[in-house]
Amino acid sequence: MSRRRLLMGLSMLPLATGPxxxxxxxxxxxxxxxxxxxPADGQTIRGGFWVRMGLTEGGIAPAGVAKALTGHHHLLVNAELPPMDQPIPNDRNHLHFGLGQTEARLELPPGRHTLQLLLGDEEHVPHDPPLMSKRITITVLP
Structure with a gap:
């Protein structure tokens, strides 16, 4: 699956625009x-791979579904954490899993990459307190 096709499939809802x-x-x-x-921190992977995401003491719900104590995953690829009081950006470095996915196949170019999860609410805004994973580093081989 091409990276473009993957990203198009992951972005389920548009984000608000404006100031x-x-x-x-x-x-x-x-x-x-x-x-x-x-994958595990420090892992070397050949080609495309599946990333698997977890959450404890909360629930997963699709974007646009307002339900207490739930959210959906956002995977930050080679990116720093965004502002916690604004919607998480939607671009090639901030992948949205707005259907409530807990795993996805990624195609990254060869080299070192960082991955970090950030849970967002139905409007893609981080929770209070924010729920973020440890930032891990992986190496992708051709």
Whole structure:
């Protein structure tokens, strides 16, 4: 699957445009945790791979569905954390899993890459407190 096709399939809802304003942040339990199940930090991978995402003490719901203590995954690829009071960007470095996916196949070019999960609410805004995984580094071989 081409990277362009993958990214088009992951972006399910458009983000609001216009001047950036602080968004209302939804609560999540203090003990909630988001994490990358696979790949592991430091892993070397050949070609395309599946990334598997996890969440404890909270639920997964699609973008646009307002339900307490839920959200959906956003995968930051080679990117720093975005502002926590605004919708998470939607571009090739901020992949949205707005259908509630917990795994996806990625095609990254050969080299070192960083991956980090950030949970967003129905409007793609990080929760309060924000739920982010440890940032991991992987190496992709041709």
């Amino acid at each position: 950036a304003a602080a968004a209302e942040r939804r609560p999540m339990p203090e003990n909630a945790r988001v994490y990358i199940l696979w």
